[in-house]
Amino acid sequence: MSTLAAPPQSARTADQARRLLVGRDAPFSPEEGAAAIRALADQGDADALSALATMRAAGAWTEHSWPEAMDTLQLAAELGSVEARSELLVLSPDRELSARVRSGALRDAGRWRALKDSIDLQAWVVPPVPVQVCDSPRVWTVEQFATPELCEWLVARGRERFKPALMRDATTGVAAALDSRTCSDFVFDVLDGGIVLLLLRIKISNATSIPVPHMEPPQIFHYAIGEEIKPHHDFLFDGETAYGPDRSYTGDRLATFLMYLNDGYEGGDLEFPLGDFRYKGQIGDGIFFASQRDKKPDPNSLHGAGPVTRGEKFILSQWIHNQPFAA
Numbered sequence: 001m002s003t004l005a006a007p008p009q010s011a012r013t014a015d016q017a018r019r020l021l022v023g024r025d026a027p028f029s030p031e032e033g034a035a036a037i038r039a040l041a042d043q044g045d046a047d048a049l050s051a052l053a054t055m056r057a058a059g060a061w062t063e064h065s066w067p068e069a070m071d072t073l074q075l076a077a078e079l080g081s082v083e084a085r086s087e088l089l090v091l092s093p094d095r096e097l098s099a100r101v102r103s104g105a106l107r108d109a110g111r112w113r114a115l116k117d118s119i120d121l122q123a124w125v126v127p128p129v130p131v132q133v134c135d136s137p138r139v140w141t142v143e144q145f146a147t148p149e150l151c152e153w154l155v156a157r158g159r160e161r162f163k164p165a166l167m168r169d170a171t172t173g174v175a176a177a178l179d180s181r182t183c184s185d186f187v188f189d190v191l192d193g194g195i196v197l198l199l200l201r202i203k204i205s206n207a208t209s210i211p212v213p214h215m216e217p218p219q220i221f222h223y224a225i226g227e228e229i230k231p232h233h234d235f236l237f238d239g240e241t242a243y244g245p246d247r248s249y250t251g252d253r254l255a256t257f258l259m260y261l262n263d264g265y266e267g268g269d270l271e272f273p274l275g276d277f278r279y280k281g282q283i284g285d286g287i288f289f290a291s292q293r294d295k296k297p298d299p300n301s302l303h304g305a306g307p308v309t310r311g312e313k314f315i316l317s318q319w320i321h322n323q324p325f326a327a
Helices: 014-022 030-042 046-058 066-078 082-091 095-103 111-117 148-158 194-208
Strands: 131-134 139-142 184-187 219-223 229-232 253-260 270-272 277-279 286-290 303-305 308-310 313-321
Touching: 014 030, 014 046, 030 046, 046 066, 046 082, 046 194, 066 082, 066 111, 066 194, 082 095, 082 111, 082 148, 082 194, 095 111, 131 277, 139 277, 148 194, 148 219, 148 313, 194 253, 194 286, 194 313
Parallel strands: none
Antiparallel strands: 131 139, 139 286, 184 219, 219 313, 229 303, 253 286, 253 313, 270 277, 270 303
């Protein structure tokens, strides 16, 4: 690794640097945060190396390189990063190797390299073939889209971080709590999901045939008993009022991809009342639907999630736009 200056006084730890990078409980200073992560990684900080691995995989504030990203993730794991180790374990298709490492039966110094070497990135992002299950609205299922281990990993990322879900008004830019949406959510930032979520989004892109840059930040919805989202549309743009940070964005949600992160609960079915279609997946199953038809909002894409009657429900939501997302 190249020699870098010491990290800024405001970011002496990897956690402080990450907060600067995304503006979470800290000033939004991405260049300073990225420089601090690189400097700390250069000093052998395991958590900074784990963050740098994600940055390299994303090509964010550094050169894009999947080989370097995976090598950096391996090094972070070897130096003790819990996050990097968990990512290698969930990414590896070698379930026997992963189980031996998890249980402590394999303590060989080369176990993290073995896990990394078992990962075929090209194979990882190939989805099952989508099956169209409804024409109006247009709905497809992609069952067994992800492993239970990956789903459990995603849920763990959101634990203790869920907040009441808000509905954003595109014309005013204001997000507010509504009686029609009683669940909670957690929105991932660029580092929260690590390399795992970067790859998962590529896999979603391959399933939907819509590029990753068209995607909003992904999020997890959590439904406790009695919580629901009443029927609504996902499209936002009214055709006239631009929105976004500088009020110039005119894109709109083209599709919604949902992935079930657990099962064992009752209720909570996904319902399309105007299409007379409902669905409830098992852990790892995906479903996606179009919010537009013929480049216009599709009123039949009205949908909701019924109340959970037993247990709790976790679902990953990925909204996808008709142009690169910039709002």
